Amino acid sequence: MAAGAPRIFVSHLSGIAVFDPAGDQVGRVRDLVVMLRVGRKPPRVLGLVVELPTRRRIFLPMTRVTGIDSGQVITTGVLNVRRFEQRPTERLVFGELLDRRVTLTETQEEVTVLDLSVQQLPARRDWEIDKVFVRKGRRSGAFRRNKGETLTVEWSGVTGFSVEEQGQGAENLLATFEQLRPADLANVLHHLSAKRRAEVAAALDDDRLADVLEELPEDDQIEILGKLKEERAADVLEAMDPDDAADLLGELPEADKERLLSLMQPSDAADMRRLMAYEEHTAGGLMTTEPIVLRPDATVADALARIRNPDLSPAHAAQVYVCRPPEETPTGKYLGTVHFQRLLRDPPYTLVGSILDDDLQPLEPDAALPVVAGFFAAYDMVAAPVVDDSGALLGAVTVDDVLDHMLPDDWRETEYHLDDAAGTTGEVGAGGA
Structure with missing residues (x-):
């Protein structure tokens, strides 16, 4: 500039x-x-x-x-x-300076930092923060940002940035990253300090936090869950995919696990216990207990209405499973699968029971991870049914669950080799050591 x-x-x-x-x-x-x-x-x-x-x-x-x-x-x-x-001498603007409570030097009034401005110094390549945009009044709850007078002051017009704040808000940080996908927001949280990570997690709603937790490394998951009130921790676990929630519960001490299960809805707790009964690296341990299940007399229109649910991942929406009642897992007899491409080809009034793909053998719950991975590779599938000896559908495994368990434990931290095409050098700047 x-x-x-x-x-x-x-x-x-x-x-x-x-x-x-x-x-x-x-x-x-x-x-x-x-x-x-x-x-x-x-x-x-x-x-x-x-x-x-x-x-x-x-x-x-x-x-x-x-x-x-x-x-x-x-x-x-x-x-x-x-x-x-x-x-140690550096501060992150989004991670540490926004949402702080600071004091106006002129009036000694406490205000909340909403934004900061930077400017390049004349005739130099140095940049500095020159202005602070603040809001007067007491801090409101997350996302209630329209209360109180706002004003822009010089940096010298406030004090309090050098003191670590114990109750730093998170609403402006969240607003900054509100368009991020869960995996990208998880990456943001992973790189924040533990204190800031807990503040942001506390400000997220249950569904958003559940989506983000599913994308975090195990240590971060346990840390965040441990800092939530137990009732809220149980609510967040209920909002997670059952297989991810079961994996997280399985890493907790027995007493903590049982306490959280007792706070969950009985049906959700039953799903968790059923999943935790299987070995982790088996089809039963990988599956979700909430696939899309339809009766054979449901129509293509019914199936399309179910897979349109925006809360479903692409893998879960790729196919529906047709079973005899009951339709909740474990279901009645599993009859077959209908892939979404077939649903797009047939008239809306067609019964799903008449267009089943029943040629492929479903997975057994004790099928080991290599067997499950081989199934996906051999048949180009993104999801597969898991059926017990009685023929009842127990759940479905998706390809993302298989990848999560086949990659190294630290895969979120693993970096791929970057070539030097952009003129990369070994030069080190502040923060780069």
Whole structure:
């Protein structure tokens, strides 16, 4: 940005694309790294935390930024792809400075930080935070952001950023990342401090938190669940996919597990206990107990209405399972599967019992993971029924569950090799060591 250009509010930088000089996108902005200074001097912006397509987070020094225009960041093309590690003297703007309670120096009134602006210093390549956008009044609940007068003040006009806050809010951080997919929001939470992670998790609604928990590493799942009130922890577990919730419960101490199960709805708790009875790396341990089940006299129109549910994952919506009553797992006799492509080809009034795919043998609940994976590979399936000896449908395994258990335990942290095509060097900036 040229000297004298308008200031940029950091909320406008969240998630914007980062391009090299050739116009190739190299990642997206996930945070800003600043260094607080003594007295009332504005913090210096050290650089950006950029998430690469591989989900690795790297540090991009501001000296490598040649422009921030039209919702994009342009770099010199020289990137250090070493994983970003925050240093003790550094602060993350989204992760640590937004939503803080600070004090106006003129009136000694407590206010909440909604946004910060950054500006490039004249005739230099340095950047600093120059303004603070705040809201007066007591902090309201999450997402209630329209109460109280708002104003923009100089950085020197507030105090309190250097003190660690015990009750830092999360609504503005959540608003910043509200469009992220659960897997991407999980990645954001994983890189926050434990304190901030707990605050954000507490502010998420149950369904959103459940979706995010399913994408987090096991240690993060246990940490977050342990900081929730027990009644809410039980509600979140109920909102998770049964197989993911059962896996998480299985990692808890026996007393904690039983206490949470006792707080859940009896039907949900029964599903959890049934899933935990199977070995983890078997079809029974991998399956969900909530596939789409229809009676043979249901129509194609009925089936299409069920798979249109936006809360279903693509794998769960790929097919319906036709069974004799009862339709809740474990069902009556399993008759066969109808794939969604077949549903699209037949008239709406067609009975699903007349268009069954019953050629493939269903999985047995004790089928080992390699057998399950081989089934998916051999028949190009994205989901498969699990049926017991009596012929009742117990649940369904989806390909994403198979991949989760076949990849290394730390697969979310595993990085793929990045070539040097973008002019990467071994240069290290602040936060890059």
